[in-house]
Amino acid sequence: MKILSYNVNGLRSALSKGLLDWVQQTDPDVLCLQEIKAGREPLDVSGFEALGYHVYQHPAEKPGYSGVATFSKQKPKNVATGCEIPLYDCEGRVLRLDFEDYSVLNVYMPSGTSGPERQSFKLEWLRFFRHYVAQLRAAGTPPLVIAGDFNCCQQGLDLHNPKANQNSPGFTPEERAWFAAFLADGFTDSFRHVHGDAPGHYSWWTYRSGARARNVGWRLDHLLVDQALQPRISGAGLLTDAVHSDHCPALVELQ
Numbered sequence: 001m002k003i004l005s006y007n008v009n010g011l012r013s014a015l016s017k018g019l020l021d022w023v024q025q026t027d028p029d030v031l032c033l034q035e036i037k038a039g040r041e042p043l044d045v046s047g048f049e050a051l052g053y054h055v056y057q058h059p060a061e062k063p064g065y066s067g068v069a070t071f072s073k074q075k076p077k078n079v080a081t082g083c084e085i086p087l088y089d090c091e092g093r094v095l096r097l098d099f100e101d102y103s104v105l106n107v108y109m110p111s112g113t114s115g116p117e118r119q120s121f122k123l124e125w126l127r128f129f130r131h132y133v134a135q136l137r138a139a140g141t142p143p144l145v146i147a148g149d150f151n152c153c154q155q156g157l158d159l160h161n162p163k164a165n166q167n168s169p170g171f172t173p174e175e176r177a178w179f180a181a182f183l184a185d186g187f188t189d190s191f192r193h194v195h196g197d198a199p200g201h202y203s204w205w206t207y208r209s210g211a212r213a214r215n216v217g218w219r220l221d222h223l224l225v226d227q228a229l230q231p232r233i234s235g236a237g238l239l240t241d242a243v244h245s246d247h248c249p250a251l252v253e254l255q
């Protein structure tokens with residue numbers, strides 16, 4: 001079972017850069033896309049359907065902004081679009097697919113980089129999201145694989161220059177504390193589970209100053225696996241050769 005998470009920074013843009021051919025070659029069982037940036041016209045997903053995917057979307061109300069989409073080879077037993085909180089659902093933040101013995105929760109976290117107001121919004125969202133996930137688990141949702149652009153780094157290993165970014169959105173003390181608490185709730189970071197404390201692995205690079213070529217990046221994209229599923233993790237990684245976006249995909253494989 002191959003699950004991929006990829007912030008495409010605009011699905012139409014990524015498709016114009018060969019995304020569909022890449023998906024056909026990579027052949028994920030579940031593909032979670034973030035920041036699809038749907039406009040006023042529906043996104044054309046016929047190419048994915050031709051590859052055998054069931055397609056589910058949760059676009060933002062604002063055209064060209066945010067939004068998530070999940071593509072699955074297997075038809076899910078249940079699909080939950082949004083989190084039933086209008087403040088967040090208007091931005092297209094979460095989409096959940098439930099299967100027989102696991103669920104995939106596709107999430108696009110706020111970035112907080114546009115100013116203090118959005119950073120405050122992000123911190124409120126993080127508190128909400130932790131509670132929301134706890135409610136899902138308490139309600140008997142199958143064990144979760146949470147796939148998405150978290151717009152957060154967990155620790156200094158996850159960005160090129162942690163010392164200079166101690167208080168930058170994505171690596172503030174509050175965000176690091178939240179991430180530690182969230183993992184302690186019973187989730188495994190699949191990448192670190194497989195690769196340990198290996199440094200220099202990132203999933204996002206600014207377009208400025210040749211950052212990607214110099215590998216000056218941040219690991220913002222994560223696949224967190226419920227500890228009940230941890231024994232099934234057979235592989236995980238970052239697919240840095242995919243260049244349809246300023247992000248690269250994250251991968252987890254479950255037996």
